[in-house]
Amino acid sequence: MLISSAHIQEGIRKLGAELTEIYAGRRIVVIPLLRGGFMFAADLIRNMDVDLQIEFLGAASYGEQTRSSGEVRLTLDTTLPLSGRDVLLVEDIVDTGLTLAYIQKLIKSRNPASLRTVVLLDKKARRQVDVEVYGCVFSIPDRFVFGYGLDSPGGYGRNLPDIVTLKD
Ligand code: IMP
Numbered sequence: 001m002l003i004s005s006a007h008i009q010e011g012i013r014k015l016g017a018e019l020t021e022i023y024a025g026r027r028i029v030v031i032p033l034l035r036g037g038f039m040f041a042a043d044l045i046r047n048m049d050v051d052l053q054i055e056f057l058g059a060a061s062y063g064e065q066t067r068s069s070g071e072v073r074l075t076l077d078t079t080l081p082l083s084g085r086d087v088l089l090v091e092d093i094v095d096t097g098l099t100l101a102y103i104q105k106l107i108k109s110r111n112p113a114s115l116r117t118v119v120l121l122d123k124k125a126r127r128q129v130d131v132e133v134y135g136c137v138f139s140i141p142d143r144f145v146f147g148y149g150l151d152s153p154g155g156y157g158r159n160l161p162d163i164v165t166l167k168d
């Protein structure tokens with residue numbers, strides 16, 4: 001086990017409180033990035049005392065089982081207009097940064113009033129492109145992880161309450 005459920009929840013409570021202050025008095029759109037970001041987003045928004053709508057974006061990247069290729073595909077698009085809106089993008093993990101770079105560019109092309117990105121996990125050592133990340137709950141080493149929304153190479157394990165890593 002790399003990060004326990006209790007530790008995850010504690011980190012999310014702090015980030016939720018911070019976002020509550022930042023967005024005080026605003027009506028925002030929260031976009032969980034599917035599939036991995038769904039569980040983090042579900043817990044995060046319950047720790048945010050902010051008027052918010054939910055939209056979803058889906059992204060997948062072709063690649064080997066534990067490495068993304070950087071070739072990103074949109075698998076699900078939003079339905080509300082994002083123009084003039086304060087958008088909070090919620091992602092499970094930033095690795096090379098290619099997925100977030102693609103998705104942030106897409107959202108910015110729709111002229112939101114603001115865009116912030118929060119991620120649960122950051123594998124800094126693997127970054128290939130600079131991406132703006134407003135908040136990261138945990139920095140982790142370059143290990144393949146799953147659980148708490150993130151899947152294992154076979155596509156299973158998203159329902160584990162803790163974040164775990166494969167044995168060497
Ligand atoms: P990036 O485009 O390389 O930053 O990769 C981001 C995407 O790759 C994330 O949205 C995850 O879906 C996936 N990913 C990266 N590292 C891991 C991992 O350790 N476990 C599970 N998924 C991962």
Ligand code: MG
Pocket residue numbers: 033034035036037092093
């Ligand atoms: Mg993902």
